[in-house]
Amino acid sequence: MSHKIQGITIGIERVNADIFIKLTATGTLTHDDYQTITPILESALAGIKQANVKILLDATELDGWELRAAWDDFKLGLKHGNEFGKIAIVGDQHWQQKMAKLADWFISGEIKYFDSKESAMKWLF
Helix, strand or coil, X not given: CCCCXXXXXXXXXXXXXXXXXXXXXXXXXXXXXHHHHHHHHHHHHCCCCXXXXXXXXXEEEEEEECHHHHHHHHHHHHHHHHHEEEEEEXXXXXHHHHHHXXXXXXXXXXXXXXXXXXXXXXXXX
């Protein structure tokens, strides 16, 4: 019997005055994934007054979103977009690079696409 892993893994740390969030997205994200992750992210972002949140999104294992999950992601970005200083998206697909450019229109912080975690981390810090 084989198991297909899918969903979002989250890590939250403080680095000096910054909040660093590492997200790893795997498989095809669903509305249920966002129902689980949204309260965790909102709790981590509660009380932030300035754009000092840095995010590393590892999308190398991401296949995409269900339609409702894509809407959940869009709403989350609109609600908290002013709190993000930098977002680094690491991927290996052309559509992921396009996703990063599209997200840049809705998020006030800087968003860049990378093909390696090392270069993404250098840019974030």
